[in-house]
Each structure stands twice: as C-alpha cells, then as structure tokens.
Amino acid sequence: MESAGSQGKSGPEQAAFRAALERFGQLLRAILIEFPTSAGALINDESVGRRLAVEFERWLRDPASMPPWWQNLQMAQVFVQPPSQSGQPFNLGSALKVDAAPPLMAQNHFIQTSQRVSGLTARWSQLQAQLAMHWNTIARTAGERFIGRATISSTALDLTTIRKLYDWWIECAEQAYAATVHTDDFCRTQAELVNVTTSLLLEQRRQVESFAPMFGMVTRSEVDALRREMKRMQTEPRPASGRRASKGPRRKVKTR
C-alpha cells in the first residue's frame, strides 16, 4: 500500500469538488429566483435558455473559473503593482523597505534592473489582457452555442432538466474553449505569458540574490553550488583511507 500526497487531509481534490458543487448550486439558485412561480409548470424555453446563458457567461467571466493552468500564471501578480497605485516599477528594495538599497548596489545596475522589470511587467499585463480577450470570446461563443442548442419546450423545469441543460452547457463551453485554445494566436500569447512570467521569476531571484548577502543569508546559487559539490564528492571514487593509501614504506609497529 502506498500513501498518496494528500492522504487523509483536505486536499486540492476536495477543494475542486466543493467549488464545482458551489457553482452548480449558484446556477440552481439563480433559476429558482428567476422563475419562482414556474415550479412544476411548463415554462418558456427561450427565456430560460437566455437566462441560463447569462448565468453561464457570468460564471465564465469570473476569474476563478479560469482553467487552473491560467490561474497559475496569475502568480506573477506579486511582481505587478499597477502604475496607478505605486507609480513606480517593482523593485525588491522598496518592497522590503530597504531605503539604503540603491547606495549599497551599483546605481547603474539598479536602474538597469528596474527598467528590465518594468518592461517585463508591462508586457505581462498586455499578455494578460490578450488572454482575457480570448477568455471573453470563449464565454460569448459558449453562450451562443448554448442558446442555439437549449430546447426545453413543454418541459417542467425540474432538477433533471436543469442537470441536462448543465451538461449541454459544459459541452458548449468545451467546444468554444477548444476552438480558441487551438488557435495559433492563443498558443503564442499563452507561451509568451509563461516566458515573461518565468523571466520575472528569474529577475526576482536575481534581486533576492543581490540582497541576500547584505543580510548574511545564503543565496540560491551558493546552495546549488554546494549541492553540485556534494554530488561530485558522492560519485567520485573515494581515495583509499589512512596509511594504506600512503605509498611510503609501512612503518613497523613495535611490539613489546
């Protein structure tokens, strides 16, 4: 028997389960509020279809609905302080409130770093905006496809019907999603976003590396160098130990 990573604990799978049910519950609630008197009665299919399409689109426009991979890319937000808030490009010195940072670092290097980070941050924001446009397209197309397919005429609006509509919507959303995420434009945007995010991560690491010695902290490069050295020592054959290794004549041990 093997234990999996999250065994016994509330893992990401349980969070995903809760999130999915919460979404479906919201959908049910919206229908319940919109059509309170239609319980069990025949309802107008078009109005329900449109109402559901609005609800689904609202759901899709929520950033929390974005695929997990995209949400991972949001991590770069730690680098991004919108100009309207700070007016300055990100730098670790100010983030750490180290007022003395510029004098301690070479001024030129500091400016170059700030400019580089600023450029990357601006590009990162542009790419996020482009990705959001793709996401909007997916939401809109999914809604259109859904309205085109959702025919529930002469049907009582019960849980089974709503569940069926939900399945249709999932199908429409997957189709709209696939149509977008296979396009060259999307693939390039997403890849560049990953690349810029990585560059920002590396830039942040470089900044930490330049600050760490000021606080007497070990840097990542030093730890990596140490690991490499330890590996080298482990893999290299050990020299024969003690006297046996010595090529000189063995000393005779005096015996009493």
Add this chain to the structure above:
Amino acid sequence: MSDSPGDLAAAWSEFNRRSIDAAMKLREASTAAVGCSLKTEVWRQDKVALYRYLPLPFIQAARAKPVLICFALVNRPYVLDLQPDRSLIRRLLAAGLEVYLIDWGRPDESDSDIGLCDYIERYMGACVQHVLKSHGSKALNLIGVCQGGTFSLCYCALNPQHVANLVTMVTPVDFQTPDDLLSKWARHLDMDSIRRAGNIPGAMLTGLFLSLAPFRLMHQKYVGLLDHVLDADEAERFVRMEKWIFDSPDQVAAATAQFVQWFYQENRLIHGSVELGGRRVNLQRIRQPVLNIYAKQDHIVPPSAVTALRRYIGSRDYTEKAVDTGHIGLYVSRTAQEHVPGLIASWIRARA
C-alpha cells in the same frame, strides 16, 4: 438526479441533500490507500527505485521473460495498481508473469540537473540490468506507459539486445500532430529560461493537464457524483483516482526542458535526432515484436500521435490495439481492465 422532484424548491433541497451525502462519503473515503499488490524494493539509486511484485499465491508461473514497467515521470505509477479490481499489475501477476516496476520517485531541487540521458540510460539501464541479472536472462519484456513509453522506445532503440518484446501504452511518438493541444501549447515556450527557473512544481503540471478540458474535468465530473447515491466502494474508487490526479511529483528542470524541446518542439524522435550519451536514437533499430495500445478518446496523447509508431520502427511483428476510453481510462476503466491486461499477457506468452 433521475428523480424528478417536479418542484424547484424540492430540487433545491434534493441538491443540498445529495451534496452533503456525497461530501460525507468522500470524506469517509479520504483515508483509502492506493496500491494494492505486495511488492519489494530490489534496487535503488538516488530517488529512483525498482520494485518487484510478489507472485500471487496459487498462480502458476508463465513461461515468459520478466516484465519491466516504465511509467511516466509526470505522475505516480501506483495508478497501475490502484486497487484489486483496477490493477493492470495484479492482472499481469494473475497471468503468471514476473512483474517489475520503475518508480522515478519524487525529485527535489537537488535533482534539477538530471537529464533524459540519466533517466533513460543510467537509471532505466541499471533497472534493466538488475532484472536481467536476477533472472539470468539476456532480454526482458518492456512495457512503457505514456512518457515512459517514449523512454522505452529510446531505450529499446539504443539497447535492442536487452528487450525481447516491447509494449507501448498511450505513448506519444509523433509530437506534432494537428490535434495535439499540449504540443501546440509547448511549441513557443522558452525552455532555457524555464530550466533556469528550477524544477517545475507538480501542482502546476496537474493544472496544465486539467486545463486541456477544464469544464469536464473541473466541474462536470464532480456534479456528476450527485446523479445517484454514492456507495462506499464507488466513493473510495473516486477518491483514489482524485488523489492520483492531484499527486504529481515536481518535474526535474533539466529533463523537462530536454523533453519539451527535443520531443514537443523539435519532434526529434521521428526525425531520428534524439541523442543520448552520444548515441542517436534510431527507431528503425526496434525490430522486436511491438504491441502498441492507445485510447480512442485520449485528450492528452491523441491517437494520431501514438499510431505514428508503425511508420518509424523496423519491426515486422507490429500489433496495434485501440481501446474505447480516455487516457486515464486506459489505466483504470472497467473496459480497459477487461481487455488490456489479458491482451498484454497473451501477446507476451505467445512470444515467449
């Protein structure tokens, strides 16, 4: 949700009741262990281990060379032995085969320099040698799964003398077929920067795979649990699968960068330009019998990426088998369990 309450208020309370019931069943099942067959570690180097599965009692050993299974780096291999009724390994044991499994372990930052050559030639090579030595055999049966299948193809092309028969399951060969979404997403990545950023967190990889079909995998799958009352076995099976899906080890920076660049971006495997330890991987050198199994509804490795194999290998004894399931379904679905292990066992025995 097959009962029609006919009343939305009733529907709402029914939804709540089933949600709570499912949540409780899943919580009760959360301690379900994964991996069911007895195994013993017979070799280890760094974080890589080789396991030998103990033969099942009262099963007569088949007249066949030992079987070595090579799984992908991107997920844990216990999915092949998830629970007694969903275990490829157990069924191979029941067919009397000797089964070994390579477990790549859970790498950390100290492993970030490990490359594909280390994985395929050093670790996998050592595992093969260990099995051969233990059985006094010159060759074994190699089963490669997903990325592990790609590794197995490389190993087999470089060391054909050690592989008697090769089985590949959902194994990408042509990494640039038009329906391969992962390939399209990987095409423009700057793998040098990504490598320098260090190991890739497993959670990120899980997110990537879920993002291939996010609405089905992140929503519909869970809502579907409310369609009927879950029984305890069903809840346990679901929890085991979920644990496996979310249990991706971190990916070694160097090997991942090489894999994405060489295979996804440059499609080197079919062009014969993968080089490991100074030797070129030429698929034409694979002349032993090959059984290539794929899933018809695979959204991770599309069938077109798998079936390309027949065009590039030198083998004349080539069998292809399609199973009507998805990528993960090929490991655990009932359909796959009914057909795949029996097919592999009989195919191997016929070539003993």
